[in-house]
């Protein structure tokens with residue numbers, strides 16, 4: 001349809017909530033969309049359970065801001081921001 | 094008739110594998126709580142129902158795609174050595190992630206038994222798990238256990254015995270989506286036609302290929318049928334297959350878990366509450382530092398009286414022996430060589446035992462992972478892992494146990510760098526040297542000087558780490574993907590076992606190197622210089638210009654002259670390799686302290702040495718080759734003479750350069766002259 005203004009399109013598009021995991025504030029929950037990044041760390045991240053669709057709670061950042069602690073599949077995992085950056089997620093309510 | 098079989102114990106890190114291993118074999122083994130702490134392969138024996146079982150405790154692994162050295166060891170053992178039975182220990186409070194490994198073990202087609210461990214904690218948390226249903230679903234025996242109490246071990250061994258005589262090998266109950274399965278079948282066909290792959294289960298191998306496992310790919314490349322394999326792999330979208338396979342394994346697990354257990358997700362665990370405080374933004378660092386301080390104090394202060402006792406005892410022992418033996422050279426060999434040598438090995442034992450007791454409490458409780466979490470930001474700045482922090486701090490007490498403590502660092506490169514820079518942490522034995530020299534030359538400023546030396550050590554360590562990271566040990570930083578295991582109450586027994594293990598390793602592996610070094614130096618100091626006409630090991634020879642070491646000192650004098658040192662300092666530094674604090678004692682002898690009531694400090698201050706050379710000597714003492722005990726553990730922990738010698742050469746070169754700079758620049762600008 002020609003009539004939809006581009007601005008609205010952008011907000012409607014699912015890109016709106018898409019972010020990398022390192023940017024998510026503590027106490028929010030997200031759903032994993034995709035893991036990118038270097039092969040070896042990507043496989044490790046997938047193996048640890050961050051597969052697409054998995055719900056991840058962001059628990060806290062370390063006192064110095066990095067790494068970040070997450071909870072998923074009932075256990076706690078920490079990633080440096082550099083690794084979290086390779087995980088594409090969307091915020092869930 | 095007794096059967097002899099091999100049973101491999103596998104599982105994720107921290108699931109209680111070591112506890113189960115200890116409960117089965119009764120052997121004295123390490124119990125830890127830091128992911129991946131088990132580095133060696135531990136083997137124990139147990140006879141059950143007339144079956145002789147050899148139990149192998151494998152390092153913890155999250156998946157059969159191996160990343161760290163630990164994991165490669167574990168995986169290769171299962172794949173290449175084909176144990177008769179594989180027991181996977183599972184943490185019942187963390188089923189979903191633990192069972193990811195189960196799916197892969199089942200794919201491998203090994204005879205699998207599941208030890209459902211930590212059932213006490215799962216119960217306390219409010220989960221209910223139907224192990225019978227789980228057993229039906231997986232078609233493998235599932236035995237509930239409590240590793241720390243030894244519950245369920247007999248049942249587990251019964252299951253091992255039963256399973257042995259069954260011909261049925263775990264069927265593969267996991268099927269993937271049809272696109273994966275189709276590709277998998279194509280690959281399996283190729284694999285089955287090539288005898289090269291006969292050693293590997295073809296389904297598992299083909300799934301690993303589809304996942305893009307680099308290790309497996311490398312193996313496949315060596316086969317003749319690789320072109321065919323490559324053709325199939327090129328046709329598919331590797332990235333999406335990789336994610337899909339992981340995803341579908343987890344989906345299958347979820348499906349099963351919904352049927353066999355009821356997990357209480359509402360529960361805010363004790364662990365979460367502890368972490369709110371312990372890793373809190375404001376409190377995290379102060380708490381960590383206080384704990385570090387306490388551990389440090391306990392290790393090094395509590396150890397002091399024991400060390401004094403050892404010191405006094407060996408001093409007395411050496412003296413008594415010297416007096417009893419009338420042949421002079423023999424009495425010196427026994428007294429100054431052998432007894433002193435054994436003493437210098439044992440003197441570190443209190444430190445080592447106490448430090449490892451403390452570390453083990455921290456590991457078993459789960460705090461160690463938090464410590465790494467808190468300190469990682471700082472350590473990553475020099476290319477290291479958060480886990481490197483603790484060994485480095487402990488280095489201020491004594492480098493020897495500190496280097497042994499690097500065992501907890503998983504990445505080999507990180508570990509090696511940590512070992513190589515730990516000797517720059519100024520240990521307690523170097524302090525007497527500073528106190529003497531700074532006191533003699535700098536009077537009221539002694540404190541500032543000593544503090545600067547500590548700071549210099551840290552600086553050198555940091556710069557060296559960065560340098561090594563960008564040159565000889567180059568490479569991507571290891572990804573930081575670390576589990577924060579839930580807190581557990583450590584068992585005293587476990588910590589004692591751990592402490593004793595480390596002590597034994599030290600005595601066995603490092604002890605001999607230290608002893609050889611000490612006796613070697615004694616020989617150099619005792620053998621009369623050729624042509625001097627002295628008597629072997631006599632007082633006129635020992636350590637003087639009439640001895641080989643004195644001659645060596647004179648030979649190397651030109652080397653150290655630009656630093657403002659004479660041959661006596663050169664000899665004292667050679668003695669210092671036995672133990673750094675000996676530098677002071679040797680200087681005393683060489684400068685004739687005590688002969689006319691003059692203390693060494695008076696003699697030095699009176700002009701035996703310039704203050705600049707004194708400062709240079711302190712810097713030299715800080716940086717040059719560590720003591721024999723330290724050299725012994727570096728060899729033991731790196732497993733390589735090459736790296737050990739590298740540390741010696743690197744440190745000594747730095748020491749020379751810094752002392753040279755101090756003396757030369759200082760004299761030019763006329764400082765302290």
Ligand SMILES: Nc1nc2c(ncn2[C@@H]2O[C@H](COP(=O)(O)OP(=O)(O)OP(=O)(O)O)[C@@H](O)[C@H]2O)c(=O)[nH]1
Nearest residue numbers: 106107108109110111112125153211239240241457
């Ligand atoms: N409550 C409870 N604690 C357990 C149980 N099994 C082990 N533990 C404790 O869990 C901690 C870790 O146990 P380990 O046996 O060292 O675990 P592991 O799997 O060998 O760990 P790594 O060697 O680090 O891979 C220790 O503090 C044990 O005392 C159990 O069934 N119940």
